[in-house]
Amino acid sequence: MTDSPLGAFADAGATAAHYAAKLAVETDASDVWAARQAGVEFHLVDVRGQAAWDQGHAAGALHIPRQELAARMAELGVGIPVVVYCWSPGCNGGAKAALELARLGVPVKEMLGGFEYWAREGYPVEDANGPLRREIDPLTNVTG
Numbered sequence: 001m002t003d004s005p006l007g008a009f010a011d012a013g014a015t016a017a018h019y020a021a022k023l024a025v026e027t028d029a030s031d032v033w034a035a036r037q038a039g040v041e042f043h044l045v046d047v048r049g050q051a052a053w054d055q056g057h058a059a060g061a062l063h064i065p066r067q068e069l070a071a072r073m074a075e076l077g078v079g080i081p082v083v084v085y086c087w088s089p090g091c092n093g094g095a096k097a098a099l100e101l102a103r104l105g106v107p108v109k110e111m112l113g114g115f116e117y118w119a120r121e122g123y124p125v126e127d128a129n130g131p132l133r134r135e136i137d138p139l140t141n142v143t144g
Contacts, residue, residue, distance in 0.1 A: 025098065027109045029118045032083055036060075042081040046115065047097040052087060056132060057115060059124035061085075066097045073104060081107040088114025 010018070032044060046057045047066040057063065064072050066086075076082060082101055086093030094110040101108040111118070119125050122136035 025109055026112050027083060028112045029121050029123060032111055032118075033121075033123050042083055043076055044111075045076075045082055045084045045097070046086075047084050047093050048086050048115070052115075054128035056119065056125050056127045056134075058085070058118045059126045059131065066093050066100070069097060069100050070104065073106075076106065079107075081109070083109050083111050085111040085114040085118070088112065088116055 009015075035042065036044075044058055044061040046053055046061045046063050047069070048057075049065055050063075053063045062075065064075065084094045084097040084101065086097070088094060089112070091114060094114055098108045098110040113120075117140060119134050120137040120140045122134065125132045125134050
């Protein structure tokens with residue numbers, strides 16, 4: 001029905017292709033955590049600036065500010081997939097970093113929700129002084 005405020009719907013094949021392509025380049029905090037727990041090899045890279053990193057970041061993440069990515073490629077190792085994040089969701093630094101890494105030939109995904117949702121979902125967080133205890137947002141993690 002094309003006169004609906006929703007507009008026309010794509011056919012199921014086109015919709016499936018769209019979402020498959022989207023999932024090939026995006027992930028979220030719960031999937032990143034599950035991959036870590038399963039022992040999947042990848043780098044989790046925080047691409048925010050130093051002040052943001054010092055305030056809080058995903059425990060175990062590498063800190064490579066987006067502007068330094070090309071110069072610090074050796075830290076990532078050849079062929080090891082990378083998941084990047086910024087503060088999000090109102091930030092596109094992760095998308096910019098993913099684009100740059102992809103152009104450099106690195107297999108990469110952007111972690112949707114970034115650090116904000118990593119912390120809100122209750123995954124381990126550190127600041128410049130070590131581990132932080134953060135309250136889990138019950139709207140983002142119903143399992144606690």
